[in-house]
Amino acid sequence: MSMRLRSTTLLGGAVLATAACWDNPSSPSELGFAEVQGVLQADCAACHSSLGAHLNLLNTFQTTMDSAALVTSGFIDPADPYRSLLIRKARAVIPHGGGAIGSFDSKDEWRVAEWIRRQPNRFAYRLNAGRIAASQAPAIDGDPGDPVWATAGPITVPINGGWADATEVTMRAAHDGVYVYFVLQWVDDEVSERRQPWIKQLDGSWATAAAKPRPHDGYTWGANWTAEGSDYMYEDKVAVMWNTYGASTVAGFDNGGCAVTCHDPAMNNRPGKSYFYSDENRAAKKYTNAPSEIADIWHWKMVRMNQHFKLDDQWVGHWEPYTGDPHNGGRGSDAGTGGYAANPATNGSPTYRHPSSLTAPPFFILESEKQLVTAAELAALPVGTMLPNMVTSGPTGARADVDARGQHDGSKWTLEIRRKLATGDPKDVQFDDLAREYVFGVAVFDNAQIEHSYSSTPLKLVFQR
Ligand code: HEC
Numbered sequence: 001m002s003m004r005l006r007s008t009t010l011l012g013g014a015v016l017a018t019a020a021c022w023d024n025p026s027s028p029s030e031l032g033f034a035e036v037q038g039v040l041q042a043d044c045a046a047c048h049s050s051l052g053a054h055l056n057l058l059n060t061f062q063t064t065m066d067s068a069a070l071v072t073s074g075f076i077d078p079a080d081p082y083r084s085l086l087i088r089k090a091r092a093v094i095p096h097g098g099g100a101i102g103s104f105d106s107k108d109e110w111r112v113a114e115w116i117r118r119q120p121n122r123f124a125y126r127l128n129a130g131r132i133a134a135s136q137a138p139a140i141d142g143d144p145g146d147p148v149w150a151t152a153g154p155i156t157v158p159i160n161g162g163w164a165d166a167t168e169v170t171m172r173a174a175h176d177g178v179y180v181y182f183v184l185q186w187v188d189d190e191v192s193e194r195r196q197p198w199i200k201q202l203d204g205s206w207a208t209a210a211a212k213p214r215p216h217d218g219y220t221w222g223a224n225w226t227a228e229g230s231d232y233m234y235e236d237k238v239a240v241m242w243n244t245y246g247a248s249t250v251a252g253f254d255n256g257g258c259a260v261t262c263h264d265p266a267m268n269n270r271p272g273k274s275y276f277y278s279d280e281n282r283a284a285k286k287y288t289n290a291p292s293e294i295a296d297i298w299h300w301k302m303v304r305m306n307q308h309f310k311l312d313d314q315w316v317g318h319w320e321p322y323t324g325d326p327h328n329g330g331r332g333s334d335a336g337t338g339g340y341a342a343n344p345a346t347n348g349s350p351t352y353r354h355p356s357s358l359t360a361p362p363f364f365i366l367e368s369e370k371q372l373v374t375a376a377e378l379a380a381l382p383v384g385t386m387l388p389n390m391v392t393s394g395p396t397g398a399r400a401d402v403d404a405r406g407q408h409d410g411s412k413w414t415l416e417i418r419r420k421l422a423t424g425d426p427k428d429v430q431f432d433d434l435a436r437e438y439v440f441g442v443a444v445f446d447n448a449q450i451e452h453s454y455s456s457t458p459l460k461l462v463f464q465r
Pocket residue numbers: 040043044045046047048057059060061062075085086087089090095096097098099101104161267271272456
């Protein structure tokens with residue numbers, strides 16, 4: 001993982017213009033910042049100073065941030081100051097790990113809001129899906145060169161809090177009355193594809209690798225870990241989470257975004273990121289707050305699904321700790337099959353091989369092409385050799401409702417997505433009322449199983465009719 005650059009590394013090129021005046025102390029946008037910083041210091045430093053690291057909170061918002069850092073953080077929304085995370089978290093009008101901050105009174109709120117109002121507007125949170133003819137539909141191939149993307153206005157949204165190199169995602173959307181199309185782009189300096197492979201050990205035996213070194217119970221995942229080191233063996237992923245509306249609507253999602261599904265027992269079940277592998281009932285988990293509530297999740301899994309031009313159509317529903325399946329919490333998969341499974345062990349060694357390449361990469365074997373690996377082939381391989389641990393055939397049924405294909409160009413990922421506006425699946429968001437604003441969030445998993453960077457401000461999809 002490279003440095004977290006808060007620069008104008010822009011994929012879509014939309015949001016460039018405002019950089020120059022940030023650090024000019026005589027600019028009006030600077031006036032009053034000392035006062036704002038004083039408020040934040042007094043009200044928030046208990047959990048958001050660098051001391052937070054000692055409290056194992058590792059929060060992304062830091063009271064030491066200067067105004068330029070706050071402008072690029074996405075915690076402020078100059079177009080609508082009272083919708084800023086900085087204010088909504090402090091007031092707990094959306095879920096906040098720290099709850100409602102009593103000392104952050106209406107005068108503090110007003111001061112902070114008036115400062116925010118004068119800042120350059122770095123981001124936009126409303127994505128417009130323009131109407132196109134079916135003949136203009138983009139190919140879902142991970143190549144953003146389709147003419148439609150040249151004219152679709154992009155938005156760039158901030159993401160924070162996880163392991164991703166990227167601090168922002170650029171998105172475009174379009175629809176043709178039958179399908180909705182998206183292209184997402186985000187910076188990543190390398191493709192992560194070593195998903196828990198089989199590795200030959202020093203003594204000649206074989207073992208599958210863990211996704212990451214096992215974290216201590218109660219530890220919180222931080223934003224600045226080197227997740228692309230040799231001990232981290234996972235895959236790049238992306239997730240988009242949607243409110244579903246109708247009978248399954250998730251209360252609070254339209255205001256609070258994905259955070260309403262984020263529960264950490266260490267934070268009184270408010271949002272947080274605590275690990276607890278010895279008892280997953282005590283780890284931070286995703287679930288909705290009422291039995292009727294369902295959020296739709298589009299989960300792109302590079303090693304398990306990209307070769308099939310699909311993402312995994314999943315969902316988040318209600319769960320309570322100490323019931324059901326504590327590992328998955330509220331996460332479930334749509335009807336059908338995932339079309340992936342581990343390369344099983346035979347006498348402790350991998351069973352299958354890729355037809356043309358004995359060793360990884362590739363880190364998956366197509367189900368239709370798998371061949372038995374022989375003991376002689378395994379014996380001849382040097383210590384440290386990797387074999388794929390994933391056998392794939394692509395998802396089926398409702399789980400296969402979303403087409404997707406990602407491509408990495410050496411510095412960034414491009415992911416194209418297509419889904420029918422309406423699928424009829426009660427676990428899916430139905431884009432059947434094009435007058436509605438559909439609220440969603442996006443998360444980037446950079447070689448991360450769960451430690452995703454995420455958009456905290458709710459995003460909205462609007463359709464051109
Ligand atoms: C008692 C501890 C505590 C206090 C005090 C606190 N927070 Fe937080 N805050 C948290 C925790 C834990 C999170 C992470 C979970 C979440 O997103 O809600 C968080 C998250 C945030 C976030 C989202 C970005 C991030 O760092 O994850 C913002 C913005 C934020 N707080 C603003 C504030 C502001 C503004 C204040 C003071 C007015 C404040 N907080 C006071 C605990 C606290």
